[in-house]
Amino acid sequence: MRWIYKPKPDSESTAALADSLNVDPLIAGLLVQRGILDYEQARLFFRPQLQHLHDPFLMRDMDLATARIESAIRNEERILVYGDYDVDGTTAVSLLVDYLVSYYPHVASYIPDRYLEGYGISYRGIDFAADNEFQLIIALDCGIKAVDQVAYASQKGIHFIICDHHRPGDRLPEAVAVLDPKRDDCTYPYSDLCGCGVGFKLIQALQYNKGHSVESLRPYLDLVAVAIAADIVPITGENRILTHYGLQVVNERTRPGLRALMQEINRDHYQVSDLVFQLAPRLNAAGRMQHGDQAVQLLTARDYNLAAELAREIELLNQERKGTDKQMTEEALAMISEDGEESRMSTVVYRDSWHKGVIGIVASRLMETYYRPTLVFTRSGDKLAASARSVRGFDVYQALEACADYIEQFGGHTYAAGLTLQEDMYEAFKGRFEAVVSETLLPEHREPQIQIDMPVHLREMTPKLARILKEFAPFGPGNPSPVFTAGPLRDSGYARTVGENGDHLKLAVLQEDAGPFGGIGFGLGKHLGLVKGGAPFWVVFSLEENAWKGKTSLQLKIRDITGEPPQ
Known part of the structure; x- marks a missing residue:
């Protein structure tokens, strides 16, 4: 590293x-x-203060979006809230549905089937709207490239409002309004909102028009915080404010659906990392293994008993998802080894039996194993679908743009994307993608790296410092937990491996006149010999509080260890 x-x-x-x-x-x-x-x-x-959120009407087309919704309500039109099946999409749909039905009854939600319809706005969804006499569709976390679908809806007399945060294509859909801070012609001051964040700006604007302040929307911020965490967007600017208050609402457990899901997890206090690794995978499991609408039902449930039943079903789906992704990862690793592809610059694998809902997770696991841009394909109807994941510093979306001749459609971000192509294009695409990556991937992209704030001495690691560092939260991209280096250190004689397979390292270290200072290094059990060998060593760590049997002490959460003085 x-x-x-x-x-x-x-x-x-x-x-x-x-x-x-x-x-x-x-x-x-x-x-x-x-x-x-x-x-x-x-x-x-x-x-952070909610009143420091930007005026939502600074977003291009916000006035058009609110005017169309208000017109639909005056005329008692039926409104369909449409969103993607991942956490960002399902929380965004839940947010807008929850808000609108609080004062207007003719609102319903629609989440596309991952397997029958795929990502984004589908013709099937538009047909559903037409058959059920919906005059307005509000699309969240998708739609920025749905030029043909929006035109198709228009022919059926259905208007669209797009609320998205993905990069636009060459043409925007001819919708009533297109809310997307990444539009070239949008001067909104903050461009890193997630899809649910754009949805929040929409209800903020609607609430302003009704004469209410943004503080009145605080109960909805639990959904926004979950979406921000799950979508791995920067926790800076507006996202930091929204996450700060959203975490408060999460921990108040006022939403029956989240409270029921948290009961399955059984954790006292939730931070961003808990949303990422505990809540988000469970909400995602619905869309991965069955249907994303289950997540919306859970998040919008008013009755706790119903919510508890839905949470138990989703927990079972999550357990099924874990077994499936473990098996698929093992099969993919075997395939890479058997085909002699360990030394390639990219990973591209395909098996038609793989579960489409889990390929993104498997792509992440393979990327972590070989640390290179990775695509995992499976069959989706008469086409192949893939999830792409990338390493720090390499834009996989740009790489896919360079392979556009072989791709039917694609979308996404710098580090995560999705695509479809015809099966007869797979081998040609695989070769082209490997060539593009080989030409553009720099040597430093192939090695995991850790960003360090500054070197410190262990005597500086005090309870007062730990208390202040906690105030730096919420942590995440753009505002990570402070990371330090310290050394040279020596083992106090306490070092040992822990965990079922001895994977982790437990130690207590000394530095000149400081220590012993306890530490834990997850996945660092392999360094036991270095630590116990008697020679000095250096560590990268963050400072954390460790609560055990009613007592709280400071410990080093060690990220890496080296026996050589760092440069």
Whole structure:
């Protein structure tokens, strides 16, 4: 693993900020690295406020979107809320449905079937709307490239409002309104909203028009926080404010569906990482293994008993998903080995029997194993469908653009995308993708790296520092938990491996006049010999509180260990 140090914070700015905030220079330096240079910026960072969210009408077409919805309500039109089957889509649909039905009854939801309809807006969904006399479809987390589908809906007398956050194509759909902060002609100040975030801006605008403040929408922010965490968007700017308050609502457990799901998990307090690794996989399991509409039913349930029943069903689907992705990953790894493809610059694998709902997870696992851009294909009707995942610094979406001649359709982000192609194009695409990656993947992209804020001495790791570092949360992309290096360190004689297979490393370290200081390194059991060998070593770590049997102590959460002085 490569250790990458962030630029050292400017000493004058650090000293000035430490003085104005009356904090340790270490804290001031961490804030300067995050672009926080004065008292007011620090106040907003540590005390996010809902009133600092941007005016939703700064988003292009927001006035058109709200006017059309308000017209539909006045004329008692039927409104269909349409969204993708992943967590961002199902939370966005739940958010808008929950909001609209609080004052207007003629609203229904539609989640496409992953297997029958695929990603995005489907003709089948439009036909459903026409057959059931819906005059307006509001699409969330999808639709930015649905030019033909929106035209088809128009022929049937159905209007569209698009709320998306993916990159637009060359043409925008001819919808009543297209809300997408990534539009070239949209000057909205924050472009990193997730799909549910764009949906929140829509209800914020509707609420403004009704004369209510954004604070009145606080009960909906649990859904927004789950979506932000699950979609791995930066937790900066508006996303940080929304996540800060959303986590509060999550932990208040006021939404029956989330409370029931949390009962299955049995965790006292939820942070962003818990949303990513506990709640999101379960919500995703519905769309992966059966139908995403189950997640919407759960998230919009008003009765706790019904919610508990739905949560148990989703928990069973999640257990099934775990077994399926384990088997598929093992098959894919065997295939790569048997075909002698370990040394390629990319991973592209296909088996027609693989479960379409799990290929994204398998792509992530293969990417972690070989650390290179990865695509996992399976059969989807008469075509092949794939999920793509990429390594840090490599834009897989751009790579797919370079292979567009072989692809039927694709969409996504820098590090995750999806595509379909005809089966007879698979081998040609695989060759072309390998060539594109070989030409553009840099050597440094092939090695996992860890970003380090700054070196420290263990004597600086105090309970007071830990309390202040907790205030840096919520953590995530764009605002990671502070990461430090320390060394040279020595083993106190306590080091040992733990875990069922001895995969993890438990230790207590000394540094000059500091220590012993406890630490845990998950997946670092292989370094036991280095630690116990008597020679000095260096670690990368974050500081955390460890609660055990009613007592709380500080420990190092160790990310990597080396016996050589870091450069």
